[in-house]
Amino acid sequence: xxxIFKKLNKQKNKITIENLGKFLSQACEKKIMLNIKNxxxxxxxxxxxxxxxxxxSISMVNYNEQRATIxxxxxxxxxxxxxxQAQVYGISASGYNLxxxxxxxxxTEDDFFDADAAGIADIxxxxxxxxxxxxxxxxxxxxxxxxxxxxIYREDDDRIIDKRxxxxxxxxxxxxxxxxxxxxxxxxxxxxxxxxxxxxxxxxIRHRNSITDSGGALFSSVDIVIGGxxxxxxxxxxxxxxxxxxxxx
Numbered sequence: 529x530x531x532i533f534k535k536l537n538k539q540k541n542k543i544t545i546e547n548l549g550k551f552l553s554q555a556c557e558k559k560i561m562l563n564i565k566n567x568x569x570x571x572x573x574x575x576x577x578x579x580x581x582x583x584x585s586i587s588m589v590n591y592n593e594q595r596a597t598i599x600x601x602x603x604x605x606x607x608x609x610x611x612x613q614a615q616v617y618g619i620s621a622s623g624y625n626l627x628x629x630x631x632x633x634x635x636t637e638d639d640f641f642d643a644d645a646a647g648i649a650d651i652x653x654x655x656x657x658x659x660x661x662x663x664x665x666x667x668x669x670x671x672x673x674x675x676x677x678x679x680i681y682r683e684d685d686d687r688i689i690d691k692r693x694x695x696x697x698x699x700x701x702x703x704x705x706x707x708x709x710x711x712x713x714x715x716x717x718x719x720x721x722x723x724x725x726x727x728x729x730x731x732x733i734r735h736r737n738s739i740t741d742s743g744g745a746l747f748s749s750v751d752i753v754i755g756g757x758x759x760x761x762x763x764x765x766x767x768x769x770x771x772x773x774x775x776x777x
Contacts, residue, residue, distance in 0.1 A: 596759035599699050603754055604762035604774045611660050611772050614671055618658035618724030659723030664701045667694035679723045679732050702753035706735055722766055729770035
């Protein structure tokens with residue numbers, strides 16, 4: 529204020545409210561321009577960077593969790609649809625092997641429709657079987673036609689319709705839960721066969737220790753569990769009467 533009054537005296541101006549306001553305005557503008565030229569202090573800069581880093585970390589955590597949840601949901605729906613696909617194929621389509629004759633063989637057609645051919649003897653008992661196998665340890669899913677009709681997948685005998693593998697780094701098969709009469713057992717490995725035999729929608733559920741084993745134990749229901757560390761588990765539940773559903777943990 530003293531400087532302003534001195535300046536007014538030097539200029540021999542009469543001190544008025546108008547002159548005083550003008551000089552105060554000029555002083556404020558100079559102060560603002562000085563602050564702009566000085567920029568941020570180091571403390572202010574560190575505070576801004578810290579806030580930005582915290583916000584970014586929170587966003588990344590939420591993004592990873594959301595992505596894992598979406599991946600788990602999509603995979604569960606894909607598994608349920610694959611099982612449903614095997615069910616529809618099993619109850620609505622016949623096999624290419626009828627009455628003991630393989631129709632992939634081009635010589636079969638003439639023999640099959642020849643009245644004297646033995647191949648036409650019995651096609652009434654033909655029951656097409658389609659199935660899905662879940663290889664828990666290898667994260668693989670195979671939709672197949674059970675050519676030899678033993679209700680399990682055999683690499684050398686059965687025809688692969690579709691084959692898929694879980695390639696996500698964060699999502700995988702978890703121990704499956706197989707139940708009989710209310711008693712459930714968790715299996716951390718092995719393979720699960722779910723097959724459907726024409727014309728019924730019922731599911732035949734088996735567990736084997738490896739894909740090369742024969743037979744396997746029968747179960748009345750199965751929960752195929754998928755998920756990872758960043759997402760809630762999803763359960764694809766199949767029971768012996770053919771019901772297929774997706775549930776959250």
